[in-house]
Each structure stands twice: as C-alpha cells, then as structure tokens.
Amino acid sequence: MDYDVLVIGAGPGGYHAAIRAAQLGLKTAVAEMGAVGGVCLNVGCIPTKALLHAGEQMAESKHAREFGLTFNETKLDVSKLNSWKEGIVKRLTGGVSSLLKGNKVTVVTGEAKFIDANTVQVGDQKVTAKNIIIATGSEPATLPTFPIDQKDIVDSTGALVVPDPIPGRVLCIGGGVIGFEFAHVYNNLGSKVKVIEFAPQVIPGADADATKEFVKAIKKQGIEIEVRTKANSFEKKEDGLHVEIESVETGAKRTEVFDRVLVAVGRRPRSRGMNLENVGVKISDRGFIEVNDKLQTSVPHIYAIGDVAGNPMLAHKAMKEGLVAAEVIAGKKSAMDVVAIPGVVYTSPEFAWVGLTEQEAKDKGYKVKTGVFPFAASGRAMTLQSTDGFVKMVSDAETDLLLGVHIVGPHASDMLGEASLGLEMAATVSDIALTIHAHPTLGEAVLEAAEHVHRQAIHISNR
Numbered sequence: 001m002d003y004d005v006l007v008i009g010a011g012p013g014g015y016h017a018a019i020r021a022a023q024l025g026l027k028t029a030v031a032e033m034g035a036v037g038g039v040c041l042n043v044g045c046i047p048t049k050a051l052l053h054a055g056e057q058m059a060e061s062k063h064a065r066e067f068g069l070t071f072n073e074t075k076l077d078v079s080k081l082n083s084w085k086e087g088i089v090k091r092l093t094g095g096v097s098s099l100l101k102g103n104k105v106t107v108v109t110g111e112a113k114f115i116d117a118n119t120v121q122v123g124d125q126k127v128t129a130k131n132i133i134i135a136t137g138s139e140p141a142t143l144p145t146f147p148i149d150q151k152d153i154v155d156s157t158g159a160l161v162v163p164d165p166i167p168g169r170v171l172c173i174g175g176g177v178i179g180f181e182f183a184h185v186y187n188n189l190g191s192k193v194k195v196i197e198f199a200p201q202v203i204p205g206a207d208a209d210a211t212k213e214f215v216k217a218i219k220k221q222g223i224e225i226e227v228r229t230k231a232n233s234f235e236k237k238e239d240g241l242h243v244e245i246e247s248v249e250t251g252a253k254r255t256e257v258f259d260r261v262l263v264a265v266g267r268r269p270r271s272r273g274m275n276l277e278n279v280g281v282k283i284s285d286r287g288f289i290e291v292n293d294k295l296q297t298s299v300p301h302i303y304a305i306g307d308v309a310g311n312p313m314l315a316h317k318a319m320k321e322g323l324v325a326a327e328v329i330a331g332k333k334s335a336m337d338v339v340a341i342p343g344v345v346y347t348s349p350e351f352a353w354v355g356l357t358e359q360e361a362k363d364k365g366y367k368v369k370t371g372v373f374p375f376a377a378s379g380r381a382m383t384l385q386s387t388d389g390f391v392k393m394v395s396d397a398e399t400d401l402l403l404g405v406h407i408v409g410p411h412a413s414d415m416l417g418e419a420s421l422g423l424e425m426a427a428t429v430s431d432i433a434l435t436i437h438a439h440p441t442l443g444e445a446v447l448e449a450a451e452h453v454h455r456q457a458i459h460i461s462n463r
C-alpha cells in the first residue's frame, strides 16, 4: 500500500481529515481535481463573506449620516472589488497548501475514481491505501427551465463575480442561506432584489419567530420576499429577462422583468461517477453516501465526510467529521457525537442559531419555556446603529436545561459560540444568567434572554 490514508477532495472536510491523519502519524495523501480549499474557500464561505463585507461598508457609509459623517460620493470600482475578493481566496488556499505540505501530506492532482476497494485512479496515477476518506462535497442543484449560463442565469459561483455595471433588477430563486446572502450583497451594491421561495417559510429549518424577525429586518432594507411562490420559465427580451412567476397557493401567474436570475435552490452531493457502486459503498436515494457515527460507509475502511455524507451542508460540520474520521482510522476513541451544529446567515443583521427551535423542542415532548431580548434595548447595539433583531432562548421548563438559541442581530455568528458551548456542556439557563457578561457588549443580549426565560430581565419589562 502506498498510504495509510487517501483522502479524496481537499475541501474543509478533506484537508482537516488529512492534516489530523498526518498529525496522528499516518502516511497520508489527498487527491484533488480542482483547487485545494474546496467549495468553501474558493467559491463558498470565504468569497461570499468578502462581498457581504464590501456591501455592508457601502450601506454603512450611508448610515453614518445619522451621526454627522457624510461622504461626497460612494463610488465602487467593481474590478477592484473582484480582485480583492480573489486575493483573499488565494491567500487562504495558499495557506492550506502550505499546511498540507508542512504536515507531509502528498497532494495528488486529478479526478479520483475507484478501481477496487483499496485502489483509486487519480488522473494518470494509481494510488493504493489502507483507508480511504471520501470528501468530494457537493454542487449546485439546477432547474431545467433556468439553464445556467453564468451571465443572465447564474448559480452561486457565477454570482460571486460582480458584473460591471451592477445588474438593475435581480431575482433570487430560493430563500435559503445562499439565496439571502447574495440578495443582501446585490441589494447593498445597488440592485433591486426579489427573493422567491416555494416553501411557506424562508430559511428552512430555522425557528419560526426568529425567521419572522429576520424577514422583517431584511424587508426593511428594500429586499422583496415572497413565499409560496415559484418561477416557471423565462424569455429573454430587449428590456430584460421576462420571468413567469406563479403563486403556489392560488395558481395565479404573472410576468416580472429582471436583469439577472440567481438559481439558489439547494445543493446535491457529489457521489456519482467515482465507481462507488462497484466497491459496495451504499448511496441513499438522495445521493448521500451513508455513514455511521464513526463516518464509516458500508465498506468499513472507506469513510465519507462533509457535504457528500449528508446534511447540514456546512463547512464546520465537514471539518469536524474530517477530524473524527482521521481519529477513528488512527484507532482513537472518536465518534460524531455532537449536541448541535450551528447555522448562520451572514446578512446584516446576521441570523444565527444552534440547538432546537421552539417547535422542535415541543415535538420532542419538552415543556418549553422561552425568553426573548430585543437588540432595541441593547446600549451596545445602539452605539453600533444596529438595533434590529433579538436573542431568543429555548429551554426546558422542568429542568431549566438550555435547548436552543436563535439570534437575529449584529455579530450574531460570533455570539453563538457561547450558546454552542452551553449546549455541549449541558448548561442550564441559570448557568448563563449567572455568568458575568461584559458591559456594554452585544453578548449581554444572551444574558438578558436567559434572565427573560425566568421573567427577570432587567432592561425590558417581563410580561
């Protein structure tokens, strides 16, 4: 055997697995057919966050008028914006390459296909390994009536390249995390944006109250949102893309004109075309590779992690699974045994959550008690000109156990760490309420939401 471990795919899951395997003394290789860093670094998490930041700076330059700061003219150099974003991607992917090299992980370039359960063809090389970790990720789901040309009809990768001029009217098909992040980017850059969602609620799976609060804040910024709505087809005419939009409830159809359409209707696992069927690796109907809590597939020395191994399709879930798979291979007592995986929409305000929604907690049979603290009552939020949103805490009324935290507000993603740790450590709401939080900080809203669960918040009435 050439290697103890061969990892297929160098995305967040794959490079975490490879580095941890090497740290544990295993001879490790990674096969990658594209750029190291995978979707997250190249066309996902990192470039979207760069564009979101740029858009927010433009919006904030306008808000500054409120405290007396005016700029003569906000002017955006689109090519500079694109190259700044690319520069960040380059720096980070370069960093991943050096980390792999520094840990003596061999990178084999090419598309990987299984020959047998221990042999993989990577480009023109044959690589053998005792253990194989599949980390091939996912790709955008498509709509047959909206074929992607990365010009008029774009997927998330096309939407990352900001066109010059900025499109006047943008339609986002799909009200999930990716749809909303791009809606926010383009709205801040000056487009008129509409988001349409087939389901009755945007951000599927999120807490219903928190989603309502999120939608309220986002609508205030001029983004139109329609649920129970679908886009059927389009026709390109001189004045733009004439899109037929249908109400799912009434069946009423109308045509609206846009300059660009973003298809953000989900992602599908990249599990096909690797000859997995012939080595006996089971794939579910939805295309995910089936794994147990040690990330082993139906062939025990073949593992699968990240987007290809199931929902939620998030980078930090892929990273954690990568570590677990490597540790299991190294003989460590490790398993994917986590209390909760956080989710974040990096709009402004951000929407971040971890643990159970109120409904999920009720469905599990808990006697639920909730507490809510609005940022409108936060001194720190006022000084940041960002008072939309709230912290909602879900708990078990009988034991005071913390069950979930849902935050719509500034820097919600960074505030979530406390809640994640609380859930992992089985904290009670009182544990949080008894912890001194620095003043003035946004994190105090988490403390006050905990106090509100007990109807003892200080800065709001406790009805």
Ligand SMILES: Cc1cc2nc3c(=O)[nH]c(=O)nc-3n(C[C@H](O)[C@H](O)[C@H](O)COP(=O)(O)OP(=O)(O)OC[C@H]3O[C@@H](n4cnc5c(N)ncnc54)[C@H](O)[C@@H]3O)c2cc1C
Residues within 6 Å of the ligand: 008, 009, 010, 011, 012, 013, 014, 031, 032, 033, 034, 035, 036, 037, 038, 039, 040, 041, 043, 044, 045, 046, 048, 110, 111, 112, 113, 135, 136, 137, 138, 156, 157, 178, 270, 274, 305, 306, 307, 308, 313, 314, 315, 316, 317, 318, 346
């Ligand atoms: C626009 C966008 C924004 C996102 N933002 C966030 C965010 O803010 N936070 C977050 O947590 N998640 C975000 N995600 C999701 C995140 O990118 C994924 O969850 C994450 O990249 C999954 O990691 P992975 O290692 O499973 O796979 P991937 O990152 O998809 O990497 C898989 C790698 O495998 C390679 N590969 C595939 N098949 C083969 C083969 N046969 N041979 C060799 N190589 C192969 C691919 O080239 C790729 O490099 C975002 C996604 C998108 C599209």
